[in-house]
Amino acid sequence: MTSEAARTDGAARAADERPMIEIEDLHKRYGELEAVKAARLTVGRGEAQFIIGPSGCGKSTLLRCINLLEEPTGGRLRIGDVSIEFGTGRKTLSTREQAAFRARVGMVFQQFHLFPHMTALQNVMEGPRTVKRLPLAEAQEIAEGLLAKVGLAAKRDVYPRHLSGGQAQRVAIARALAMAPEVVLFDEVTSALDPELVDEVLAVIRQLTEEGMTMIVVTHEMSFAREVASAVSFMDHGAIVEHGSPRAIFEEADNPRLVAFLRRFRR
Amino acid sequence: MGYNWDFGAVTLHPGLWFWGFVVTIGYSIATIAAGLLIGVVCGMALLSRHRILTAPVSGFVQLFRCTPLLIQIIWFYYALPVAVNVSIPAWLAAGLGLTCYMGAFSAEIFRGGIQSIDRGQWQAARAIGMMPRQVMQRIVLPQATRRMLPPFVNQSVLQLKNTSLLSVVAVPDLMYSAQILVSETFRPLEIYTSLGLAYFVILYPMQKLAKRLERRDDI
Numbered sequence: 427m428t429s430e431a432a433r434t435d436g437a438a439r440a441a442d443e444r445p446m447i448e449i450e451d452l453h454k455r456y457g458e459l460e461a462v463k464a465a466r467l468t469v470g471r472g473e474a475q476f477i478i479g480p481s482g483c484g485k486s487t488l489l490r491c492i493n494l495l496e497e498p499t500g501g502r503l504r505i506g507d508v509s510i511e512f513g514t515g516r517k518t519l520s521t522r523e524q525a526a527f528r529a530r531v532g533m534v535f536q537q538f539h540l541f542p543h544m545t546a547l548q549n550v551m552e553g554p555r556t557v558k559r560l561p562l563a564e565a566q567e568i569a570e571g572l573l574a575k576v577g578l579a580a581k582r583d584v585y586p587r588h589l590s591g592g593q594a595q596r597v598a599i600a601r602a603l604a605m606a607p608e609v610v611l612f613d614e615v616t617s618a619l620d621p622e623l624v625d626e627v628l629a630v631i632r633q634l635t636e637e638g639m640t641m642i643v644v645t646h647e648m649s650f651a652r653e654v655a656s657a658v659s660f661m662d663h664g665a666i667v668e669h670g671s672p673r674a675i676f677e678e679a680d681n682p683r684l685v686a687f688l689r690r691f692r693r
Numbered sequence: 694m695g696y697n698w699d700f701g702a703v704t705l706h707p708g709l710w711f712w713g714f715v716v717t718i719g720y721s722i723a724t725i726a727a728g729l730l731i732g733v734v735c736g737m738a739l740l741s742r743h744r745i746l747t748a749p750v751s752g753f754v755q756l757f758r759c760t761p762l763l764i765q766i767i768w769f770y771y772a773l774p775v776a777v778n779v780s781i782p783a784w785l786a787a788g789l790g791l792t793c794y795m796g797a798f799s800a801e802i803f804r805g806g807i808q809s810i811d812r813g814q815w816q817a818a819r820a821i822g823m824m825p826r827q828v829m830q831r832i833v834l835p836q837a838t839r840r841m842l843p844p845f846v847n848q849s850v851l852q853l854k855n856t857s858l859l860s861v862v863a864v865p866d867l868m869y870s871a872q873i874l875v876s877e878t879f880r881p882l883e884i885y886t887s888l889g890l891a892y893f894v895i896l897y898p899m900q901k902l903a904k905r906l907e908r909r910d911d912i
Contacts (some may be wrong), residue, residue, distance in 0.1 A: 493820060495816055495819060495820065521824060521825065522824065525819070525822050525823065525824050526822065528819060528820055528821070528822045529821065529822025530822075531820075532820070532821075533816075533817075533820040535813060535816065535817060535820075537813055539811070539813035539814060539816060539817035540817070541814065541817070541818075541832055541836075542836065543835050543836050543839075552818075552821065552831065553821035553822065553823075556823060556827050556831055557821060557822040557823055557827075598817075601817075601821065602820070602821070604821075605821055605822060
């Protein structure tokens with residue numbers, strides 16, 4: 427990636443109607459293995475883009491490329507007014523620039539990854555305090571507001587090990603939102619949860635879509651995707667092979683691999 | 694076996710015991726502290742991605758982990774001054790082996806502690822925009838320190854016992870004091886039994902502390 431390409435795009439400021447995220451020809455290669463192949467995705471402001479596909483199809487890798495936890499090996503990525511080009515062989519984005527980029531892109535993980543030595547409130551405050559260097563009172567106000575929003579105001583002083591999976595994941599969502607990100611990425615956030623805890627997390631995500639948060643959601647919750655997605659992409663073997671409205675993907679699919687994949691979710 | 698135990702010999706020179714105790718504790722504290730410092734620096738080097746850093750440090754650590762401490766003490770005391778042709782004060786030369794020994798084991802404890810922290814913690818912290826340094830300070834080190842504490846205390850217990858090896862280079866520690874007393878009174882059984890008890894009384898509480906730290910479940 428080039429630091430030159432990561433500059434704030436002056437012309438873009440006027441063009442707020444551009445999509446929030448544009449991914450073009452994105453590649454991620456590990457030696458011989460091409461985990462993501464020529465991914466192309468556009469997410470408009472306030473849209474909830476869902477990605478489905480079999481395990482190991484590259485959907486998590488794609489997500490991690492989008493917030494640079496993995497560095498793509500080729501292609502272009504733009505979020506808001508920052509665009510980056512990868513694989514040009516030129517100087518990479520500095521550590522500081524990468525961190526600044528990630529601060530604007532929230533991410534919620536399958537395994538929560540809450541900070542175990544911090545209370546729920548401290549977990550949510552950590553970003554605003556350490557990264558944004560907000561005053562304590564302000565960070566605390568933000569964190570308390572977000573814990574209330576995910577229904578966990580009462581758990582503010584509880585350590586993660588005393589939270590249920592569903593509660594932990596809701597704290598993790600609050601932690602991502604505390605940075606006031608332009609985009610939130612959800613990486614199979616209900617896959618590690620007991621079935622009876624899934625709904626409380628989905629309810630929070632649903633609320634975010636209603637509030638117009640731009641997001642990319644990788645999930646195996648097909649009925650949820652059908653219900654709240656703006657658009658759905660189907661990934662297989664590293665490539666986005668189908669893209670369309672929930673209706674087009676779930677009801678009118680004729681791609682045999684997609685049909686076979688979806689059949690497994692019908693009981 | 695009609696041996697007549699006579700513990701009177703033990704209390705013959707209380708001053709000797711006292712100064713032996715002071716020297717043992719002094720060497721323990723000094724070499725543990727210096728060893729910890731070396732351990733943290735070497736541990737960080739072991740975690741580095743640059744082989745230029747990891748290779749020599751790893752060599753140092755393996756060398757001191759895989760040779761007997763007694764040989765290290767003797768070598769630093771007798772061979773090092775000759776090898777570098779510099780006169781090193783005897784008290785310092787005596788402590789160098791113990792220090793490096795503690796440093797080597799601490800380096801491994803430090804490296805292991807940092808590496809035991811789940812990669813997910815790094816990812817989550819980076820995902821909210823933290824710089825690597827901030828991740829280390831705010832997220833990884835606080836968790837790793839708690840995990841390192843019990844092995845550090847264990848290593849310190851061993852270190853205090855190992856100071857008894859200093860007696861071979863005439864450092865007047867508890868062990869050396871006991872040897873003097875033995876040569877004077879010919880009562881080795883009573884004196885070494887008492888010495889063993891003395892080490893036990895010092896170390897048992899430390900071992901208890903290590904156990905308690907291990908049981909702490911707040912992480």
